Amino acid sequence: MKLKSRTEGDIVILEVKGKVMGGPDAAVFQEAIKAEIGKGIKKFIFDLGGVDWMNSSGLGILIGGLTTIRNIEGELKLANVTDKIQSLFMITKLVTIFDSHETVENALNSFN
Amino acid sequence: MNDSTAKKLEKSDPASSSGRGWIERRAFSDLTLTLNIARQDLKELPPGRVPDEWLKTFEKRLARHEQLLESIQEVQRTRLELHLITQIALSLTNTLDQDEILKLIVDSLKQMVDFDAAGIFVVSDDGQSVEGEYLTGYETCDIGIIRQKLGQGLMGWAMNQMAPLTVTDVRRDPRYIEARSETRSELVVPMFTGGKVIGCFNLESDTVGAFFEKDTKHLQTFASHAAVAIERTRLHREILQKQKIDEELALARRMQRDLLPENAPKYNRFDIAGINVPSEAVGGDYYDYIPLTSKDLGIVVSDVAGKGVPAAFIMASLRAALRIEAFSRYTISSVLSRVNDFLHESTKPDIFVTAFYGVLDTEEGILTYADAGHNPPILLREDGSYELLSEGGMLLGAFPGALYHEYRVSIETNDTLILYTDGATEAENAAGEQFGVDNLLNVCRNNVRKGSSAIIEELLKTIRSHTGSTQLQDDITLMIIQCH
Numbered sequence: 001m002k003l004k005s006r007t008e009g010d011i012v013i014l015e016v017k018g019k020v021m022g023g024p025d026a027a028v029f030q031e032a033i034k035a036e037i038g039k040g041i042k043k044f045i046f047d048l049g050g051v052d053w054m055n056s057s058g059l060g061i062l063i064g065g066l067t068t069i070r071n072i073e074g075e076l077k078l079a080n081v082t083d084k085i086q087s088l089f090m091i092t093k094l095v096t097i098f099d100s101h102e103t104v105e106n107a108l109n110s111f112n
Numbered sequence: 113m114n115d116s117t118a119k120k121l122e123k124s125d126p127a128s129s130s131g132r133g134w135i136e137r138r139a140f141s142d143l144t145l146t147l148n149i150a151r152q153d154l155k156e157l158p159p160g161r162v163p164d165e166w167l168k169t170f171e172k173r174l175a176r177h178e179q180l181l182e183s184i185q186e187v188q189r190t191r192l193e194l195h196l197i198t199q200i201a202l203s204l205t206n207t208l209d210q211d212e213i214l215k216l217i218v219d220s221l222k223q224m225v226d227f228d229a230a231g232i233f234v235v236s237d238d239g240q241s242v243e244g245e246y247l248t249g250y251e252t253c254d255i256g257i258i259r260q261k262l263g264q265g266l267m268g269w270a271m272n273q274m275a276p277l278t279v280t281d282v283r284r285d286p287r288y289i290e291a292r293s294e295t296r297s298e299l300v301v302p303m304f305t306g307g308k309v310i311g312c313f314n315l316e317s318d319t320v321g322a323f324f325e326k327d328t329k330h331l332q333t334f335a336s337h338a339a340v341a342i343e344r345t346r347l348h349r350e351i352l353q354k355q356k357i358d359e360e361l362a363l364a365r366r367m368q369r370d371l372l373p374e375n376a377p378k379y380n381r382f383d384i385a386g387i388n389v390p391s392e393a394v395g396g397d398y399y400d401y402i403p404l405t406s407k408d409l410g411i412v413v414s415d416v417a418g419k420g421v422p423a424a425f426i427m428a429s430l431r432a433a434l435r436i437e438a439f440s441r442y443t444i445s446s447v448l449s450r451v452n453d454f455l456h457e458s459t460k461p462d463i464f465v466t467a468f469y470g471v472l473d474t475e476e477g478i479l480t481y482a483d484a485g486h487n488p489p490i491l492l493r494e495d496g497s498y499e500l501l502s503e504g505g506m507l508l509g510a511f512p513g514a515l516y517h518e519y520r521v522s523i524e525t526n527d528t529l530i531l532y533t534d535g536a537t538e539a540e541n542a543a544g545e546q547f548g549v550d551n552l553l554n555v556c557r558n559n560v561r562k563g564s565s566a567i568i569e570e571l572l573k574t575i576r577s578h579t580g581s582t583q584l585q586d587d588i589t590l591m592i593i594q595c596h
Contacts, residue, residue: 022418026462055586056417056466056534063510064462092466092485092507 001025002050003032011043011111012036013079013104017050022057029061033068042074045107049080059088066097077107135187139180146173193330196223201337210234210345214246217313217338224334225299225327227315229292233262234311234342239271244342249316253291261314265289270300271309276328276335280321292316299323301331303339310339361393361421368394368424371431376564377401377409379474381525385564386591387572389535395587396423397533398431398467402438407475410438413531413591414467414486414508429458430465430508444469444482448505448516452484455509464510468501468531477523477595482516484508487534490549492556494526528567529593530556535586539575547578556592564592 002017014032033044046065051058062078069076078100081089089095101107150170154162200220207213214232221230229249236243242259250258261267266287270277277300282288288298295316302312313335317323368390376384386399396419402410412434416423433454437447448469455465468489470481483489485507488500505516523529532552539547552571559570568590575588 022462056415056464057462060417060462060464060510063464064460067461067510091487091502093505094485094507096506097511 001028003028005032005036007041008108010041011045011108012041013045013047013108015047015050018052020051020054020058020061022055022060026057026061026064029065030068033065037068037072037074042069042072043111044069044074044076045079045104046076047079047104048082048085051082051085054085054088059092059094062098063094075111077101077110079104079107133187136184139177139184142180143177146170146177190330193224194333197330197334197337200334201341204337204341205344208345208348210244210342210349211246213338213341213345214244217341218246218248220334221313221315221331224330225315225323226317227299227322228294228318229316230313231258232311232313232338233267235262235271235309237308239309244311250291257289257291261289261291262312266298266300267312267314271302271312274302274304274309276301276332278323278325278328280323294318296320297322299327299331301328301335303335303342305336305339305343310342313338364421364424365390365393368427371428372399373401377403379409381477381596382472382474383564383594383596384592385568387568387589389572389584389588390419391535391584391587392420394421394424395419396427397535397587397589398427399531399589399591400431400435402435404438404471407473409472409474411470411472411531411591411593412467413489413533413589414465414469415533415535415587415589416465417463419587426455426459426463426465426509430455430467434467434469438469444471444480444518445505445516448482448484448508449514452506452508452514452516453512456512459509461510465508467508468504470501472523472593478520479523479529480518480520482518484516487532487537489529489531490553490556491521491523492528492530492553492560494524496557498553523593523595525595526560527595528556528560528564531589531591531593533587533589535584535588536571536575536590538586539579539588540582540585541578541580542582547575551578560594564594567592567594 001020004015006013036044046062066076076099078098080103081100089098099110101110153166200223203220204213204216207216214234218230218232221227231245231247231250233242234244235241242262247258266277266279266285269287279285279288279298282295282298295318297317297320299315300312302309304310315323372388373386376386384401388395388397388399390397396416398412398414400412402412404410414430416426416430430451433451434447437450441447441450466486467484468481468486469484470479472479481501482504483502484504488502491499491501499521501521503517503519506514530552537547537549537552551574555571555574556567559567562570571590
């Protein structure tokens with residue numbers, strides 16, 4: 001898994017790439033979010049367009065991220081969710097929890 | 113070392129006259145020749161009239177013989193030392209206990225060099241901690257200071273430089289850290305294997321200039337033998353540790369097997385079979401039959417995110433929670449809500465479980481169920497059509513207060529209910545292609561008349577032939593319920 005972050009105003013876009021599969025990735029992901037929260041960021045977009053593969057532990061990483069952001073009363077939007085991840089969201093019913101958008105642009109616009 | 117090599121060593125021992133080398137024999141005959149010539153010359157010269165020229169030549173020849181004898185002595189000394197080192201190195205192969213090896217090394221050093229105190233230290237990979245040590249002659253010293261010597265003093269320097277170090281007078285060396293007030297000179301030799309420093313030994317003497325540069329050459333040879341012996345004890349310990357872990361994992365595997373059903377329950381109208389194949393010693397898949405009443409059977413198929421030992425812990429908690437709730441609650445939705453909250457309290461949010469839980473009325477053929485984020489079971493009807501039992505609610509353990517809804521479906525004669533975990537459908541072949549739900553369904557369709565156990569056997573066989581020699585990436589659980 002590779003992470004790259006950029007900021008648009010008060011929103012951080014976290015680009016996630018490669019295989020997302022738990023283990024050390026989980027800590028890296030949490031650290032990245034916490035670092036942004038430390039800077040006062042409350043609005044996040046996870047751009048999942050570059051994710052090649054995600055297993056159940058990878059889903060756990062997303063859930064962990066969402067929980068951390070919710071705990072500071074922040075907001076999380078997902079963008080570029082691939083078909084494979086979308087079908088995982090459908091099976092697990094996470095589709096009702098995550099606010100997914102087709103593009104980063106749409107996700108940016110969805111923040112009020 | 114075998115017997116014949118040992119005999120050769122014995123023969124080459126310069127201390128035994130029979131083994132004297134050609135250099136010694138040649139030197140002896142040369143000297144005899146010189147003396148014979150001189151004797152002859154002296155006989156021929158008139159008495160009291162030895163010419164200066166002759167004396168000069170004679171002195172030159174004697175000086176050359178002297179030089180030769182000195183180098184012969186040096187060769188003999190080296191041979192003796194190497195012989196001693198080889199013998200000691202041999203004795204180091206007698207034990208695999210690190211403490212014994214360290215003591216043996218220090219005792220052996222005493223045979224090679226004289227010292228008043230000595231220590232040997234084995235350090236961790238990062239050099240930060242001491243993994244073994246043996247000290248002699250430091251009886252009244254502070255162990256804290258000895259450790260300091262190891263990190264910053266002469267020992268630290270020698271290990272950093274990966275080179276031996278001789279200090280003639282420690283009082284004149286700013287790197288020296290004092291542990292013994294009597295010490296005047298010190299010698300440190302680092303030990304390494306494969307280019308990596310594993311520790312060092314250090315000798316201290318109460319005499320100034322007790323150690324010489326030439327001592328270090330042999331001690332370095334000895335240090336390389338010592339390092340190999342220490343490395344052998346480390347490998348041996350690692351093998352023992354791995355054996356212990358393997359034994360514990362085998363025990364955990366047996367215990368986990370006891371948490372899974374041994375046999376499927378038998379009913380007149382229903383033919384049931386299930387199996388769990390973990391990809392590692394223990395796994396995170398769980399399936400169960402919970403006989404709630406004589407006719408109502410609770411059925412569970414679930415998958416903990418992740419695999420191996422961490423997943424196995426959650427699997428055991430899930431089983432306990434689900435069984436307790438199943439026996440004490442009427443509705444499936446409340447059982448799942450309680451289990452969800454229990455798992456949420458017990459784990460971090462990124463740990464979750466997907467589960468299908470249903471209660472089968474084995475007389476009426478009604479299945480009441482809720483799917484908590486699990487791969488939906490497939491209800492294969494007699495006519496070949498199928499339904500996915502996907503309704504229920506959120507996966508378990510991630511979000512507190514999740515609500516679940518229960519649904520009912522009638523299972524008719526010759527219908528087949530297929531429950532599975534994603535380890536089955538996502539099993540990959542070498543090309544990375546997944547087995548898939550379609551294949552799962554097709555195998556069931558093609559074997560539908562053979563009964564639940566035979567369907568499971570066919571499914572496993574087909575999945576295994578799909579993956580080929582590739583190792584399973586995830587645990588596989590399958591359950592088949594057929595209505596007759």
